[in-house]
Amino acid sequence: DIRLTQSPSSLSASVGDRVSITCRASQSISNYLNWYQQKPGKAPKLLISATSSLQSGVPSRFSGSGSGTDFTLTISGLQPEDFAIYYCQQTYSTLLFTFGPGTKVEI
């Protein structure tokens, strides 16, 4: 099974900060890596697919990078509405679409 780890598990930041979240896979997943944002009591929202492809309507302050086993989600200029939990997800293994444990971004 492909396992994903995320670091940090939580972080505190201020509005306007640049924030980076790392997702590491236990084996190479090429660029089959998606990022989701989840706010309390809400369903997750797809932000980025294929490592770096921004979904329609997602602000350009969100960006993704990486390949193989190491991936990064960056938020450039944190906004109040960005405080949430962020999950990475690998879809390289179609038999098991695993999620990372999540990173909580707090004020």
Added chain:
Amino acid sequence: EVQLVESGGGLVKPGESLRLSCAASGFTFSSYNMNWVRQAPGRGLEWVSSISTSSYYIFYADSVKGRFTSSRDNTRNSLYLQLNSLRGEDTAVYYCARVTGYYFGMDVWGQGTAVTVSS
């Protein structure tokens, strides 16, 4: 409006069964693979199952394999998840989600339906 609406959740005892439904609207349901994802209280997301457009491919997480069955009815624009032999660790909010693109991102999600397994 593109929408997914889950239903069927509730409180059941260990060992009992439940059938969840997900009604799709606003898009051509039969053209999309679909997933079930769950989230236990205070925990992260867990992928549960994927079903292809024609139900030819159906995959399950190891934690539910042999107990849960995913199905779909494209004539009714509906997705289903049959949950059997339920355990306490199956307590979660269950989401259905539309799968999009070559990289299988989930771009449309329902609001979720809560399943509680407790004696």
